[in-house]
Amino acid sequence: MVEGLVAVTIKVDPGARLSIGDRVYMNAGTSIEAYHELTIGNDVLIGPFASIIDDDRHQAEPGAAQYKGPVTVGNNVWLGRNAAVLPGVTIGDGAVIGAGSVVTRDVPANSIAVGNPAKVTRTLG
Numbered sequence: 001m002v003e004g005l006v007a008v009t010i011k012v013d014p015g016a017r018l019s020i021g022d023r024v025y026m027n028a029g030t031s032i033e034a035y036h037e038l039t040i041g042n043d044v045l046i047g048p049f050a051s052i053i054d055d056d057r058h059q060a061e062p063g064a065a066q067y068k069g070p071v072t073v074g075n076n077v078w079l080g081r082n083a084a085v086l087p088g089v090t091i092g093d094g095a096v097i098g099a100g101s102v103v104t105r106d107v108p109a110n111s112i113a114v115g116n117p118a119k120v121t122r123t124l125g
Contacts, residue, residue, distance in 0.1 A: 036067055041075035052085040
């Protein structure tokens, strides 16, 4: 389901693979960019203006890798408003990513991660 007055942007580069599960909710302003491989599980809630990308799109410094591996968002994940999921990250099933968080490394299942860079603050029961 896609909803909002602001467009949702989904870009899939030729040869890339984007997989979106069942019952995924994308709020206004969601941005998803797949240049290699990006997977979003079932029952995922994506808050307004959240973004997911699987490639840096430029070198931060000469010789730096732009592609760090696939991005995987597990089942029953909630991405808060303005959350950014960066290349090479896996978010485990049942995780919650706080509003405005920047996910630069893997987040375990059933945990809450917040901040920039996002850090796990607690485990969910």
